Structures are given as structure tokens and as C-alpha cells.
Amino acid sequence: xxxxxxxxxxxxxxxxxxxxxxxxxxxxxxxxxxxxxxxxxxxxxxxxxxxxxxxxxxxxxxxxxxxxxxxxxxxxxxxxxxxxxxxxxxxxxxxxxxxxxxxxxxxxxxxxxxxxxxxxxxxxxxxxxxxxxxxxxxxxxxxxxxxxxxxxxxxxxxxxxxxxxxxxxxxxxxxxxxxxxx
Numbered sequence: 301x302x303x304x305x306x307x308x309x310x311x312x313x314x315x316x317x318x319x320x321x322x323x324x325x326x327x328x329x330x331x332x333x334x335x336x337x338x339x340x341x342x343x344x345x346x347x348x349x350x351x352x353x354x355x356x357x358x359x360x361x362x363x364x365x366x367x368x369x370x371x372x373x374x375x376x377x378x379x380x381x382x383x384x385x386x387x388x389x390x391x392x393x394x395x396x397x398x399x400x401x402x403x404x405x406x407x408x409x410x411x412x413x414x415x416x417x418x419x420x421x422x423x424x425x426x427x428x429x430x431x432x433x434x435x436x437x438x439x440x441x442x443x444x445x446x447x448x449x450x451x452x453x454x455x456x457x458x459x460x461x462x463x464x465x466x467x468x469x470x471x472x473x474x475x476x477x478x479x480x481x482x
Contacts, residue, residue, distance in 0.1 A: 344453045
């Protein structure tokens with residue numbers, strides 16, 4: 301039994317090291333691929349393949365079998381979600397707070413008039429990368445990085461941003477370009 305624990309700890313340490321290293325390289329990798337990805341998505345938008353949603357679902361599932369968000373949490377550390385009125389109501393209820401008090405305590409209104417976190421990293425991210433409101437988290441968090449969304453070609457601008465934040469999104473787009481050449 302001790303041997304098994306040792307191997308799993310070694311694996312976890314290796315995975316964490318790999319993720320940290322990849323996260324350091326990700327902004328440059330994404331920047332280097334930006335023009336290529338932009339051209340690719342422009343062509344994809346003009347003529348999306350009929351099976352695009354199916355392929356994206358498959359790529360998403362394959363990638364998230366390999367990627368553990370708990371070793372990363374870069375999205376939670378560097379960006380914040382939009383909070384819909386439904387998100388605010390649900391999370392405020394979870395905290396047994398009035399919605400206005402929740403807004404005053406945790407949120408601000410951005411330049412596009414959306415409710416967003418007052419600051420990043422996310423207030424609700426703990427030291428081990430666990431979300432303290434996971435069961436009631438905002439819709440934007442539940443759907444992130446949006447790589448399995450229907451009509452994927454319609455969110456190319458969002459995807460271009462996400463590949464510089466999320467290692468899984470980066471990998472999915474790279475694999476997508478191989479499976480659906482344009």
C-alpha cells in the first residue's frame with residue numbers, strides 16, 4: 301500500500317510540475333499560434349463541417365480525461381467569470397445573503413455593465429485550487445473553456461482568448477486543426 305501511495309504522489313508531483321511549466325509557456329505558445337488560429341477560425345466560420353459539434357465534444361472529452369483542472373486553475377487565477385442574475389441569486393442563497401449584499405461584497409460592474417469579481421484570483425478559489433462554491437458556481441465557470449459548446453464556430457473570438465489561459469483549450473484547438481484541416 302505504501303508503494304501505491306508513493307507512486308501516486310510522484311505522479312501528482314510530476315503532473316503539477318508539467319502543468320506549471322506548460323502554464324509558463326502558454327502565453328507565448330498562444331501568441332505564436334494566434335494568427336494561424338485566427339485564419340483557421342475565419343475559414344471554419346465560413347464553412348463549418350456538419351459534424352463540428354460532434355468532433356468538438358469528442359476532443360473536449362478526450363482532453364479532459366488527461367487534464368486535471370485542480371493542477372492548473374489558471375482560469376480562476378487570472379480571469380473572472382461574468383455573473384448572471386441567476387448566478388447571483390443562486391450563490392447569494394447558498395451564502396444565506398441578500399443578493400445586494402453579495403454584489404456589494406464580491407462583485408463590481410465592469411465597462412460592459414456586467415457583474416464580475418472585484419479582483420482576481422477568484423475569491424472562491426482555495427489554496428488547493430478547489431472552488432469553494434463549486435456546486436453553485438456561475439454558468440460561465442461551469443461551461444469554461446466552452447470547447448464543447450454547440451455551434452462552436454460562433455465563439456471563435458472567445459476561443460482565441462481562452463487558448464492563452466487554458467492549457468486544455470490550447471490542446472483542443474491544436475488537435476482540432478489536425479482533425480479538421482482548413
